[in-house]
Amino acid sequence: MHRLLKRQIKKYLLTNEPDEELTRFLASIDQAYQQNERELSLIDRSLELASTELSSRNESLRREVEKQQLIQKELSLSLAALNATFDSTGEAILAINLEGNVTKYNQMAGQLFNSNILTREPLSLIKLKTVISQLDDTSRLGHKFRQIKHNPLVELYGQLRLKDGRFFEYHTSAQIQGEQILGRVWCFRDISELKHNEAMVQHQAFHDALTGLPNRALLDDRLSHGITYCNRFNTHLSVLFIDLDDFKKVNDNAGHQAGDAVLKEVTRRIKTCIRDVDTIARLGGDEFVVLLENLQESKISTVISHRIIDEIVKPFVVGDSEFYISSSIGISMYPKDGIDSEELLRKADMAMYHAKALGKNNHQYFDSELERSSNQQLQVENHLREAIGNDEFHLNYQPKIDLKSNAIIGFEALLRWNRAGGMNTPDIFIPVAEQTGLINEIGDWVLKQVCSDVKKWLELGYGLLPVAINVSPVEFRNKKLVEQIKATIIEYGIPPEAIEIEITESLFLDNISFVKEILKDLRDFGISVAVDDFGTGYSSLQYLHELPIDILKIDKSFILDLSNQPHNAAIADSIINLAHNLGLKVVAEGIENQASMSFLKHRGCDIGQGFFMYKPMRSEELMELIV
Structure with missing residues (x-):
């Protein structure tokens, strides 16, 4: 229950x-x-x-x-x-639907483009074309839009310039979800700085950094265009090759900063002398080229050359300093003197050197004789290079005598070249050796040969008879010259007093403080210094007083026929008195007769040299003479 x-x-x-x-x-x-x-x-x-x-x-x-x-x-x-990530990217990104409306953009887009354009209306109403309305030339994108319409999947790249001067690089591709094209994504990158740097590199590649003038590359291009224009319209052009005379002294005495200031002022002055359609270029250093186009007659080149010469000869003021320089100008004409830019420049350069040889501060036109001379110079240069290796040089020695006792007191070493063909005289090959720099190697050979001969004479008991060696201004610019001379003398074991250095007055136009330092160093070592060819160049009495020199050599042009040339006699007499007043000895070279020798003895000249007493001779003959 x-x-x-x-x-x-x-x-x-x-x-x-x-x-x-x-x-x-x-x-x-x-x-x-x-x-x-x-x-x-x-x-x-x-x-x-x-x-x-x-x-x-x-x-x-x-x-x-x-x-x-x-x-x-x-x-x-x-x-x-x-x-x-979308906002932190360096690119501006815009998502555009098929209706051309902007559906999304990042922060960079707001920065690169005018942000008001992207915010003044609801995003769904902003059109791509509204955004790119800032472009300098919107028509450039028209072709791209047609490509997109033809092929919606196409990827496109390109560059755009904005009205404010900026440059954008862009890339656009389709925006796809599954198999459905939703629109396009546009990416923009500001490349203004890159473009600026490219422009700078491009400018530097074709312009001189100091003056901003066209350089050799741009000059060649303009010359080529000018030649084409001449051929088409039957006109002429000329090339003016300008070199500043003695510009080196500005750099040496005042420094390169002052030299740069002078070059800039030279540029400004040349520009005032030419037409707006003409080109001025700087090839480097103190060399400029002016291209004159569309000429109907050559006299325009002459007129402009005179203007340039007159402008450049005016003083240049840099800071508290004032400089004076001049210019030498060589001119070549198209089509008379050449068919391309290289040939025209080369021949204008030849003409410029001819202008310098004629005393500077002038202009010269190219002619065929200049080319023949230039070819000969090139041939001499090639033979000189062979001569150094083939031991084709030898030395002759010309005795110098005491005009009071008629005793031999020393010699001058004279370079000789054992080569047939008419190019073996010093007047021809020494200038070529100086221009090519071979003079340094030749000078070194001369010094060693002299030291070797002096050593041999001393060992044979002939006594100490100093030998004078000519040193070129080009050799003096070698900063190791003093060390090389000292080292060679020490190497051969001869006393420094056995060597005498002969320089010319032209050396005084270089950096005088540098010259003074070298001469002092040589004298302190025991080497005596003589000024050769005195009276033919430029000498300041102040320089003669300040420079450590021992001897003045009167140029032979003043010694020839002294009895019949009263002006020469007066000059020789003045040089003798000047030298003695400065405590210097005097050497008269080029004595070729008894009358000249008697005059010099009577005027108190210390030393004589010339064919009247002794001709230059080989070392073997010299030893017989001394004996």
Whole structure:
């Protein structure tokens, strides 16, 4: 019996045993209770199962919500990172839909383009064409848009110039999602600085850094164009090759900064002398070239050359210093003197050197004789190089005598070249050797040969008779000259007093303080110094007084025929008196007759040299003479 029914019977019914009818009734009730118990149990079980399933689903839903929240957070972070990357890139990026509207842009786009254009209207209404309205020439993109219309998948690259002068490089490609084209992405990069640097490099490649003038490369190009123009329109052009005379003294005396200032002023002055259509170029150093085009007659070249010469000869003021220089100009004409730029420049250069040879501060036109002379010079140079290696040089020695005692007191070493063909005279090959720098090697050979001969004479007991060696101004510019002379003398073991150095007055036009330093160094070592060919060049009495020199040599042009040339006699007499007043000895070279020798003795000249006494001779003959 059901427990609840038992409690109720016990509580409400008598303790007597129930009758049969009551028993059946109670059994029915008990059955109802049992049925209810089973149903309640089933309900509880059903509720329990439902609750368990609901809890499980609720947990699954909670986990799904957390998962979605995590995904959302990750997406937000990823999107933030993507936007940060999008905004931090150095390129301006614009996403454009198929209607041509801007759908997205980054911060750089707002910086590169006018930000007002991107913010004054809703984003969906901003057109790409509105953005690029800042371009200097929007028509340049027209061709690109036609390409895109023809092929929506095409990738395009290019460069654009904005109205404000900036340059942009761009790249555009289709924006695709799956198989659907959403629009295009345009990327822009500011390359203004790159363009500026490229322009600078381009300018530097074709212009002189100091003056900003065209250089040789650009000059060649303009010459080529000028020649083409001449051929087409039957006109002429001329090339003016300008070299500044004695410009080196500006750098030597005042420094390269002052020299640069002078070069800039030279540039300005030349520009005032030529037409706007003409070209002025700097080839380097103190060399300039002016190209005159579209000429109908050559006299224009003459007129402009005179202008340039007159302008450059005016004083140059740099700081507190004032400089005077001049210019030598060589002129070649097209088509008379050449058919290309190289030939025209080469021949103008020849003419310029001819102008220098004629005294500087003038202009000269090229002619065929100059080319013949230049070819001869080249031939001499080639033969000189062979002569050094083939031992074709030898020395002659001309005795110098004391005009009081007629005793030999020394010699002058004279270089001779054993080569046939008419190019072996010093007047021809020495200038070529100086121009090519071969004079340094030749001078070194002369010094060693003299030292060798002097050593031999001393060993044979002939006594100390100094030998004079001519030193070129070119050799003097060699900063190692003094060390080389000292080293050679020490190497051969002869006394320094056995060597005398002869220089010319032209050396005084160089850096005088540098010359003074070298001469002092040589004299301190024991070598005497003579000024050769005195009276034919430029000498300041102040220099003669200040420079450490021992001897003045009167040039032979003043010694010839002294008895019949009163002017020469007066000059020779003046030089002798000047030298003695300065405490210097005097040597007269070129004595060829008794009258000249007698005059010089009477005037008190110390030393004589010439064919009248002794001709130049080889070392072997000299030893016989001394004996």
